Amino acid sequence: MITRENSALSGLGRVTKACGFAAVLAVGFLASEKTASAQEIQLTGPLAGAPAVKHERLYRKGRFEVAPGFSFTLLDEYRRQMMPSLRLQYNITDWLGIGVWGAAGVINPTTDLTDKIDAKSPSNPQTWLNVSGNYKDQTGTMQWIAAPQLQAVPFRGKIALFQKIFVDTDAYFHGGLAFVGLKERANCEVGQCVGAERKETFDMSSRTALAPTFGLGFNFYLPFSKGLMALNLEYRALPFSWNRGGFDSRGAGENGKFPDQRITSADQTFKFNQLIGVNIGFSFPKLKVSDVEEEEKQEQAKK
Amino acid sequence: MNLVPGTLLHGVKPKRRRRSHAHTLCSALALSLVLTTAASPAWAQKKKGKAPPAAPATPPPAAAPGGSMDLDAPAPPATPPAGDVNLDAPGTAPATTDTPPVSATSGGICDIDPSACPKESDIKAAANREISADVYAVQQIYALRRHRVEVNPYWSQTLNDQFVGHPAPGLAINYWISNVLAVGVNGHYYEPFTSDSEFNFTNRRATRLAVPLTEYQWNANLNFTYVPIYGKFAGFSDFIFHFDMYVVGGVGALFTRPIPVIDPDNRAFDYKAKVAFNAGLGLRIFFNRWLAVNLEVRDYIYSEQLESLTIARDPQDKSQWYSDSNQLTNNVQAQFGLSFFIPPSWEYRLPK
Numbered sequence: 001m002i003t004r005e006n007s008a009l010s011g012l013g014r015v016t017k018a019c020g021f022a023a024v025l026a027v028g029f030l031a032s033e034k035t036a037s038a039q040e041i042q043l044t045g046p047l048a049g050a051p052a053v054k055h056e057r058l059y060r061k062g063r064f065e066v067a068p069g070f071s072f073t074l075l076d077e078y079r080r081q082m083m084p085s086l087r088l089q090y091n092i093t094d095w096l097g098i099g100v101w102g103a104a105g106v107i108n109p110t111t112d113l114t115d116k117i118d119a120k121s122p123s124n125p126q127t128w129l130n131v132s133g134n135y136k137d138q139t140g141t142m143q144w145i146a147a148p149q150l151q152a153v154p155f156r157g158k159i160a161l162f163q164k165i166f167v168d169t170d171a172y173f174h175g176g177l178a179f180v181g182l183k184e185r186a187n188c189e190v191g192q193c194v195g196a197e198r199k200e201t202f203d204m205s206s207r208t209a210l211a212p213t214f215g216l217g218f219n220f221y222l223p224f225s226k227g228l229m230a231l232n233l234e235y236r237a238l239p240f241s242w243n244r245g246g247f248d249s250r251g252a253g254e255n256g257k258f259p260d261q262r263i264t265s266a267d268q269t270f271k272f273n274q275l276i277g278v279n280i281g282f283s284f285p286k287l288k289v290s291d292v293e294e295e296e297k298q299e300q301a302k303k
Numbered sequence: 304m305n306l307v308p309g310t311l312l313h314g315v316k317p318k319r320r321r322r323s324h325a326h327t328l329c330s331a332l333a334l335s336l337v338l339t340t341a342a343s344p345a346w347a348q349k350k351k352g353k354a355p356p357a358a359p360a361t362p363p364p365a366a367a368p369g370g371s372m373d374l375d376a377p378a379p380p381a382t383p384p385a386g387d388v389n390l391d392a393p394g395t396a397p398a399t400t401d402t403p404p405v406s407a408t409s410g411g412i413c414d415i416d417p418s419a420c421p422k423e424s425d426i427k428a429a430a431n432r433e434i435s436a437d438v439y440a441v442q443q444i445y446a447l448r449r450h451r452v453e454v455n456p457y458w459s460q461t462l463n464d465q466f467v468g469h470p471a472p473g474l475a476i477n478y479w480i481s482n483v484l485a486v487g488v489n490g491h492y493y494e495p496f497t498s499d500s501e502f503n504f505t506n507r508r509a510t511r512l513a514v515p516l517t518e519y520q521w522n523a524n525l526n527f528t529y530v531p532i533y534g535k536f537a538g539f540s541d542f543i544f545h546f547d548m549y550v551v552g553g554v555g556a557l558f559t560r561p562i563p564v565i566d567p568d569n570r571a572f573d574y575k576a577k578v579a580f581n582a583g584l585g586l587r588i589f590f591n592r593w594l595a596v597n598l599e600v601r602d603y604i605y606s607e608q609l610e611s612l613t614i615a616r617d618p619q620d621k622s623q624w625y626s627d628s629n630q631l632t633n634n635v636q637a638q639f640g641l642s643f644f645i646p647p648s649w650e651y652r653l654p655k
Contacts, residue, residue: 056540077465077502095539113506113514121510130509157543159534171536247509259508269505 056290057168059221059230059283060091060153067232069279071103077271078114078139078245082107085277089151097151101176101213101236105142114139129193129261130247133200138246140184143206145238147213149176159220168221178213178238181206184268185246190261193248202246211240211273219281227287232279241268445535445545446589447649448479455597457640459491462600463633467516467562468498473638477528485528490555493519499562507564515609515626516562519634520574522603524555524581545589552582557603557634561610561625569618570610579605585638593647599638607632 067087073080084106089099110118118135121127132138156170186205193202217234221227243263250267251260260266413420455475461468470493477487497518507513533547557579563570583601590596606629615623 075463075465077506116514117510117512121512124511127509127511155536155538156540157534157536159532159548161532169534169536245506245509247505249505249509269502 056094057221057227058094058288058290059156059168059170059219059227060097061094061288063091063283063285063287065089065091065097065099065281065283067230067279067281069232069234069277071234071236071275071277073142074274074276076111079108079110079136079141081105081142081275082109083142083145083275085279087279087281091151094156095153097153099149099151101145101147101149101174103145105144105181108141110136110139128199129259130245132202132246138185138202138204140182140242140244140246143181143183145178145180147176147178149174149213165223167223170219170221171216172219173214173216174234174236175212175214178211180209180211180238180240182209182242184243185263187265188263193261193263209240209242211238213238215275217277228282228284230281230283232277232281234277234279236275236277238273238275239270240273241270243267243269244271444482444533446592446595446644447482447651448485448530448644449482451479451649452645453477453479453485453487453642454645455489455640455642457597457599457638459636459638461634462637463635466500466503466514467518468496468500469493469519469634469636470496470498471519472496473640475526475640477526483530487526487528488523489526489553490521490523491519492521494521513564513612515612516564517559517607517609517632518562520558520560522555522557522579524553524579524603526551526553526555526581528585547587549585549587550583551585551599551601552580554578554580557605559605559607561608563610565610565612566614566618566624569614570624572610572624575608577605577607579603579634583638587642593644595642595644597638597640597642601636601638603634603636605632605634606630 065087067089069085069087070083071085072082082105083103085101085103087099087101089097091097114136117131121131121135123131151172151174153170153172155172156168158166158168160166183204183206186203188203213236215234215236217232220231220233222229222231246263248259248261248263248267249269250256250258251262251264252258256266453476455477457473457475458470459473460470471491473489473491475487475489477485479485499516503514503516528549528551530547530549532549533545535543535545537543555578556576558574558576560572560574561570563572581601581603583599585597585599585601587595587597608629609626611624611626613623617623
């Protein structure tokens, strides 16, 4: 045997040797995982075939949720949008809910850029159409949002905080159609948008924009509340086009990318609006546990 | 014997090695590699229903065929059960016979040695004693990090700069000192990916105001990572995956330069290193014990030297190109990537 093996090995070409050496190294490396694998054998006893979660607390199924909160926008250009919000939802199952989310844009502070434009933008015929004497008053704001939506909850579990606090948590996705009440610079035609010099203010108008809305969030069920309260963090995307700066920036030239001396819907540019929300959810009626319900049914069936 | 796929192949390997033909050897090893690689995910989640490697010295009476239940079944005690006696408590005084035993008819320790039979007062004392439980709330953490190296390639995207985008590929390498604390380095290469946004152009054209802009070349940082939160989720009530949340912070160097906006005809800036501090939050979701996906938001904070808004009499005078005051700048990035943990496996200190 030894002679045959030696003979065979002596006949290996350089490529074959390299191939063999690499494969031996790789196999050895992967085979070294065997010590950990010993820990990975799953038991075939009482847990075999058991569901992933037993005695699951049904935080959602058949429950209503009222979640007041506060949302604010990210990556703001001219104005930040800060909104008290409210979500009303009924959870049909533990993984699917239907509801409506709404917010009121009552706080709209200006950004540093807006303040600088207000203070430093030169007043000349090139800017008269775009920058009024009170620039901050011509910037667009979200007045309100109403979004009927569905919420899917594929993931739920628990987290350990410093190995001391344990919180039931779920992660969800939501999607729907949003109606957004906007206040932005009013349309005007050529010659009507500006006078002989910069206007003190420009006319503003309101409209309702339709936009898809989607995002994801986490619910942290507060342990002391016995299923009544949850802290909720949510990300929401709200992409649509609007004229945030009140500028004439589109409508003429190649592909309409140049100013056309009037304010129209062409000046509404696309913005991937994003919001972060923090909510406190109140759910009712009382929390139930999954297996207990089934066990009670089985008990009654036996009787 | 540990009957997992990797071990089975390992045992077969010597037979194949005896073959004389060189190509057969190569093919066999390659096949082994493929099969082993294909089988390797099995140790993370799957089972083969075989017996565990270590069986208790005394099998429990209701052992399943193959002994697969032995791991969790407690070994029968050497002596009959004695109830909740605090046998482990040091300095426990022997029971006296002046108080009737709690259970003298149970056929236990009270029958064998009445003096050792617990009194009711002993049980109360045992119930009230302060225990130092060696049971952790989360046992056998799914993905141990201690003494492992994490290699984390990722892509980062700017979150707070509307004027210039700073997307970049990045790489982080961490060494986990303990299961919750790591020290490491990370860096980005920004230069070829910098983009002047359309919003910037539109705003400049409409207001006739130029906003000083900055572009990045690369950065490198020394960081510490701490994991205060970890847990598990059930997906669709069908499978379980593990995750952790971490905080990270550190210090490093960021190479930046102004993009000439005020006088682009004359000004050409060189990259300069700036000291940058960083702090962030991250979420890491484990696919298995050595592979995870992570999402992180990190703020790199540094003092930026912006382009001067005025043009000096001598436009070639470089000392006049920069503004007099620096500006504290936050570069907030979202980072999305994969984490590879090396070595890919380990052995738990205690059995399951």
